[in-house]
Amino acid sequence: MLCRARLTLVAAALLALGAPRGGGARLLEWYTAWVSTAYTEPLSNRTVRGSAESGRYGDSSPKESAQGLVGIPRGASARHMDGCASDTDYDVPLPPGSRGPPSGEPPPPWIALVARGGCTFKDKVTNAARKRAVAVVIYNEPRFGNATVSMSHLGTGNTVVIMVGYPKGIEILEPVRRGIPVKMTIGVGTRHVQEYISGQSVVFVAIAFITMMIISLAWLIFYYIQRFLYTGSQFGSQGHRKETKKVINQLQLHTVKHGDKGLDVDAENCAVCIENYKLKDIVRILPCKHIFHRTCIDPWLLDHRTCPMCKLDVIKALGYWDGECSRVG
Template structure:
């Protein structure tokens, strides 16, 4: 038969998962929800070689965190090549806007060199209606979130590096490019902050340490309990052997020394009946065997006088070792005990057989039960009840 885990041992994993869920859902465990909007970027210009209008539209931009989510349009302007500042960070940066007269214009600058806020403020001072930043080359077609608080109500978006370079090359070649910016799709992305990750990791480690300590404690207690059970079973086995040495007797009709109508067992409070098997304790109190044996296994004492029956027989079961009973003084047993015979035969003159000791007047004689020890009994009914000496 294999071992079966107890419910306490199975429950720790569920408790661990529940605790982890509470940690993740606790206030502060989650980072803030990231909400951002994509931007629809539309460009239009005249191809000088074919004299055809080239028009393109794609949802390739991303609005800045502090930018108003609204439409904007105008001719694209870039920092003048003579300024050698494609990032547009210098406060006196001038912009080249081909074909512009009085129409609104949109500033196109590269990412890097300074903060997003600085770039936006430089373009805003030049009356740009919107600012478009294109990402660095190493990021490819990706865009990134932008934090530029304090720039007012100017529209700010970011486009990918290829898209930005394409428009930049057209403008630097003197081709007017009209750009229209529209609001695209709303995106919501939840993420866990680094501090929350550290907090969850520490909480999980502590939880695992506590669970491991609890498991170790549980199995130590189980081991100790199993050992005590083995010791208790061995102790009860030895006690049962000692109890088996107590005399037994079967109640008969007109039993001398026992008033069948008046005597009762102190354990079950029922009168003794004919053919009842009784157990005689060293204190001379008598009980039903089926009543007193379980009592002695648990208590070891007489229910009436509290005599320690095991010690009275000369045993010390605490050490699980038997010690020989003390030898009685010469004549002490002979004065109070008699040996019971299988049948109380007398010789032809009515006197007891010469092979046995004579029985004094008033002493009760019990027969030996089949398969049981020889029963010894004090004289007189009063000796059964009070353990007094023979009269």
């Protein structure tokens, strides 16, 4: 019964972990992003290109492509690139010979590059979108290396939002800070689906596990108590059998020979083994005068204490009680 209860708890825990939708476990869907960049080194006139599936779309971001020149918060050092101020302006280096848009016309497509931290993801995206950025790229903190995380930024409209690792962010930032125009293209990467466990399910599994452990501990205590009691009874039983054996050894023994009075060797047999008595057989004579082979009756009396034929309690008949060596009367 206890084992069945433990198995039931384990099954319940596994169901909680494996339930895809109903028991608290839900599906998490996210997309990687392709990040491609290109810029020209002024001194060597060499075009530097890079492309990697190194970004991750924000939870509320449209899963769409975007492209434009990279812009960074104006006057911000590498340590203050968060873009959290509501009046943040952005510097967008333009190709040589290019002019800014005429007054009143929208600027050419550009993408804001900002650092993680300092404020919410939504604030960063909203501030950049207010300056008409078509996308926002947030690079992670140094301690996370190349890792990216999911970003919650509800209410940011159609602005494409992705995160890249710290090394990738610095790689893009470095030429922009030197005033070099960097063209970026963001493309939709791989769709990922994974299950994750809600806090409610974790609590349920923890409670089930603790309950299972308590039941297991109770079962072990019960088992060892029973074993202790059984061992004690075995010791007692062995002691009882030793006393009974001593009493049985006091019963009369006789060696069968011709002319025994009251024993017809040719006609009588042992009621235990159903074999005729033979000359020189050693027999045991009980208080009720019934006769048996010693090798047959001794084990019987050790287990049953009674004559196989008349059911006389041999031990009591000899004046002993329950195998104890205290003679009655």
